[in-house]
Amino acid sequence: MDSVTxxxxxxxxxxAVLGKRLGRKAILIGAxxxxxxxxxxxxxxxxxVANVTEHRGFSHSLFVLTGLATLLALLCTRFAPAxxxxxxxxxxxxxxxxxxxPLLDALxxxxxxxLWPLDLSPAAWPIIFIIDxxxxxxxxxxxxxxxxxxxxxxxxxxxxxxxCVYLMMAAGAKLTVEQRLAPALAEQGLEEAPLLIxxxxxxxxxxxxxxxxxxxxxxxxxxxxxxxxxxxxxxxxSNPELAEYALASQQGQRLTWFTGPFLRYETRLLDxxxxxxxxxxxxxxxxxxxxxxxLATLESDRWHPxxxxxQVESTRGIQLETLSRLAARATGNTSALCAxxxxxxxxxxxxxxxxx
Numbered sequence: 445m446d447s448v449t450x451x452x453x454x455x456x457x458x459x460a461v462l463g464k465r466l467g468r469k470a471i472l473i474g475a476x477x478x479x480x481x482x483x484x485x486x487x488x489x490x491x492x493v494a495n496v497t498e499h500r501g502f503s504h505s506l507f508v509l510t511g512l513a514t515l516l517a518l519l520c521t522r523f524a525p526a527x528x529x530x531x532x533x534x535x536x537x538x539x540x541x542x543x544x545x546p547l548l549d550a551l552x553x554x555x556x557x558x559l560w561p562l563d564l565s566p567a568a569w570p571i572i573f574i575i576d577x578x579x580x581x582x583x584x585x586x587x588x589x590x591x592x593x594x595x596x597x598x599x600x601x602x603x604x605x606x607x608c609v610y611l612m613m614a615a616g617a618k619l620t621v622e623q624r625l626a627p628a629l630a631e632q633g634l635e636e637a638p639l640l641i642x643x644x645x646x647x648x649x650x651x652x653x654x655x656x657x658x659x660x661x662x663x664x665x666x667x668x669x670x671x672x673x674x675x676x677x678x679x680x681x682s683n684p685e686l687a688e689y690a691l692a693s694q695q696g697q698r699l700t701w702f703t704g705p706f707l708r709y710e711t712r713l714l715d716x717x718x719x720x721x722x723x724x725x726x727x728x729x730x731x732x733x734x735x736x737x738x739l740a741t742l743e744s745d746r747w748h749p750x751x752x753x754x755q756v757e758s759t760r761g762i763q764l765e766t767l768s769r770l771a772a773r774a775t776g777n778t779s780a781l782c783a784x785x786x787x788x789x790x791x792x793x794x795x796x797x798x799x800x
Contacts, residue, residue, distance in 0.1 A: 445548050446575045447479050452583035453548060453607075454478015454541045456600040459587070461537045463596030465529060470537075470596065471587060477541045481509065492755040493695040493737050497702040504546035505560035513538035548572075551611065553642045553726050555702065565701060570642040571614040577646060582606040614648040621651040621666045628664070628675045629655065638705045640726055645767070650774035652783065653677075654725060656705045659684060660793045663730050663783035669776035678784040679793035680730070683709040689740050690722050693749030696739045699724070708733075711742070714756075718742035721756055731786030732766075734758055 445453075458466075458474020466473075484503040489495050502508055517534035520526075524534075550556040552574050555566025572579060586603025590596040621641055629635050638656040643649075649669065655662040655677065662677040686709035690696035699722055700707065706726045711718055720740040723733050736756040740747040772780035784792065 447482060449580045450478045450545050451475040452580055452587060453544055455587050456583050456603045457541050457544060459590050459596045459600030460604055461540060463600055465526060467596055468591060471590060474541050478545055481545045491752050493699050493753045496735060497698050500549055500556040502560050504549060504556050506543055506558050509542040510539060513542050571618050573643045573645050575646060579607055579610055617648050617668050620668050624666055625653055625675055628677050632677055640706060644770055647774055650770060654706060665773055665783045667774050667776050678782060680784060680787060680791050681793050686720060689720055689747040693739050695753040699737060720747060730783050
């Protein structure tokens with residue numbers, strides 16, 4: 445999640461746990477510690493793939509953060525002026541603030557290495573977009589009430605309760621979308637294919653489904669307000685024949701570990717060389733994917749892995765018109781937007797324009 449949300453979550457938890465004893469200080473400490481795990485973005489690993497895949501790594505580990513919380517609790521028990529606060533209460537205070545950061549991150553698409561240093565793929569159970577004002581706003585209002593009143597614990601607790609209800613609503617919405625999508629998957633013989641369902645930007649009403657077939661992948665948009673009409677799966681080119689050349693590099697293997705099967709491959713002419721590029725199609729929106737990486741170059745009719753990958757900057761950004769069409773589609777207006785409306789023509793597996 446974004447830094448404002450993480451700071452607000454940490455502040456609300458701090459106020460709910462020790463607001464009665466520390467007052468506004470609990471909110472301030474919570475806000476600072478709530479953003480602490482994201483300081484790893486300042487680290488440069490010297491490689492574009494490494495910079496992306498190492499984020500939400502050691503600094504988001506439940507093991508590391510629990511250890512840090514224990515250390516902080518011991519220090520506060522020994523040196524803090526508030527001698528009447530017991531070690532268990534300090535431990536609860538620091539632990540809840542720190543570990544809720546990666547747990548909330550794990551509810552987004554990016555993925556979080558909750559059990560680092562264990563060599564496990566990042567955990568991702570996406571039910572919320574990385575920026576969602578409807579999740580953040582109750583926390584900010586609760587913090588504001590707490591700062592101007594003496595009811596710090598009560599205000600913060602109410603803010604946290606509302607956001608928990610919102611997350612439960614998001615999980616319910618996703619379940620609804622899964623049920624509506626099942627007949628379309630069965631019709632295409634894709635019941636066992638890798639499937640990713642995630643919310644579109646800034647809401648939990650309109651959901652994007654990505655399905656990886658053998659020689660192509662499919663995109664679909666499904667709103668909780670859609671009628672009973674079966675969702676349409678729109679086929680797009682994934683170029684899986686290039687995967688073996690991508691996996692020949694250490695960066696390609698690392699990227700696959702990070703994204704799972706949700707990669708699209710293509711070749712482009714960069715700096716006068718034919719270059720193999722892999723795009724993480726989980727993140728962003730079809731036609732607006734921010735994470736693409738160079739993995740190999742073609743020399744003498746052979747692909748040669750690159751020693752250092754570079755991120756290929758997207759030339760497109762989501763415009764206001766796109767967001768307005770997303771909002772219209774979220775209301776159940778199926779003609780407002782198709783999942784593939786903004787993809788380049790060469791991405792289409794079929795030379796047709798869908799009318800959804």
